[in-house]
Amino acid sequence: MTLLQRLSATIIALTITVTGLTGTAMADKKILDVIVASSNTGNNWKQGVMLQKALTERGYDSKLVHTANCHKNKKYIASTDRPGFYFKSGSSWISDVVRKKCFIAPEVTKDVSYVTPFFYRSNAMCVRKSDNIGSNLKDIMAWIKAKDRVTIGTFNNLPDDFSDLGKQFGNKWKKVAYNGSSNTLKGFLAGDTDLMYLGYTAREINTPDLHCFATTGGVNGTAKFADLFPNWGLSSLVEFPIVFGIKLDDAQKADTKAVMADMMSNDPALKKYYGTAFIPTAAELEKRGLGLADWWQDAADWMPGGVKADTVNNWKAGKLQ
């Protein structure tokens, strides 16, 4: 055997050993991918990154997959063998159905299953501190009432339903829609609109120039929409995503549910993210008894113009109409 042959044999043997060891190590790990089926600029992506990191730290073989939209997500689900999950709120699901004619119903096939509620987040209405309106609720309401025309910045998949507020205040309300929550906030801080209606997250709470005076759930000392705007059709809207399992058997579903509860309660980054914005998380929502039926109701609430009961039943059965 020449030196070159011996060297080659050694390299091949080493490669086989290393590959084998790596393969064995990977085979021992439970696989659970985090799939983000929405844009990479907002809160969903941020949570996806934190969840994947927390899963890896807990010994899972986990990848962060960005499928970006409903159609690609469908194709990904059809093509993958790796167990994983994605989360989807009623608002996002309705947006897919209305705008993109894309539809993935859980529990219709084995590929996509219901796992657990994910979180329950209030929406908020905010003013700029730099407008010097004051933090007193009466002053804010008087300021709104004094305007002939009120512009409100929000994201573009919200039902166009601010006329109820116009009736309450006796003025005209105009929705100004931005592509995504990040653009909405930037536009608002730059002084585009009078008010802003957005999800109540740590970002909204920690932005120095922002004062969110009312929320859906009345959290963090804010007024409750239902009390402040009793006739407003959107006063009960929340962001309520659930976790959809992909290619999970019953044992994997139970495991995913447990690890979600664990991560959201014990992972420092996730705990801080949900805690700061007073967002009840998976385990607490399970305790409250929230589940798939509530998610379908939330989705129906987001449908512009509302939906009939038959339509929701068709959705549940996996039919678009």
Added chain:
Amino acid sequence: MIEDGVVHIVGGFEWIDFIHVMGGILAGFLAGLIPGIGNTIMLFMLYPFLMESTLFQMLVFYLGLASVSQFSGSVIATVFGIPGESSSLPAVREGKRLFERGQGNFAISGAAIGSVFGSFISVCVIFAVLPFVIHGLMNFYSAEIQFGILWIATCSVVFLLGKSWKENAVVFALGAALGLVGQHNVPFFIFGEGYLPYDMFPSLYEGLPLFPVVVALYVFPTLLNTIEQFKDFKYENDRDYFDDSSPLLHFKHWWQNKWASIRGSIFGAIVGLVPHIGTGIASNFSYAVEKKRAIKNGSYREDGHMKSLISAETANNSCTLVLLLPLMLIGIPMSPSETILISLIEMNSYVINWRISIEQNFFERLTYWFVFINMVAVVLCWPAVKYVNVLKKLNMVHMIYATGVILVGLVLYTGFQQYDMWYHFTVMIILLPLGYFLRRTETLILLIAFILQDKLLMSSNVLYNLHFG
């Protein structure tokens, strides 16, 4: 500042950043040398290598590519008289004449040293203006400012590029219409539910994919034009590039033209900010000013004018870093290759804005790398120029065909990555005849419209709803 730079590069050094810088330098060197490729297509071709890269690595790679391609572009413009991009035109005019009278080596070294000098000047400009820019940044997001910047960018490509603004406007509208495919909130005749095959390809609801559109409607016409340019091309002179002068002599030659470099740097840093055509304008404007000065004082030489060349070459390098400012602060691309860069950044799931750029100290880190890139370009690329004669032996048309084949492979690969390979391939095939039809137009405008249409639409909608709705 130099000390800080050394401390940064040594202290915060990461091999992977260094590999990206060197990759960018190599890519830029090739992009400038191969006619018809340019930064935009080269960046596009190398995307598979950048799929795992971080935001900073993509930026530093791009900086290497954009800076060094200016340098190598001026080499082939000088030696062969082949214009790479519009910014190379002064090098074609003056560099070629200087080369013919045996001064080509000093023309190339003058451009290279001037480029390094220009990079220092642009770093100074960045550090001088950044505090003011950051102070006013919150207002950059207001609907009026966003709308204004985007429409200035749009008008500048429509009115300043190509042969006819009317033709440009049609091409722009076509690009925007293609970008609006699948968008629900547009008029029904653009959404086209009745005649576009949404049922067969539900992915159409998510819009046309970027890669097939760029390959069919920008790269394909560009390559066709380049093939046409090289079909009957013959090298006009048999003179080979030769240089046996010492580096000190080269530096002395540049020193004699230092004021032309300073003027070029300043013009580049200011004029280069005109959206999408900044580099070309900076280079040609500096050239025109320097030539006019020389004619006025009687020093202009018809057989090649070194000062005009150095001023133009310094200007186009000086604006490379400054051009990144709007991209990194407000996410608006200012050049065609930046338009591709921002799409790739978004495909890699990153967002770029002033918060991220400042929080992660991108400007400081990039400026040090920028100076390093330019110094490497001189130290490594300048000696490599002596091998430029090898290009004469290559068949350029074959290289263009090879580029086309690579790009088709790239479309399939990126389609596969997005779980939709045949859809991507079909889109490319369907759009290729349109690319052929548009080969005599500025399809760069179509590309810019395709990528920026959603930003334009949103800013227009927001402005309308704020004031008129």
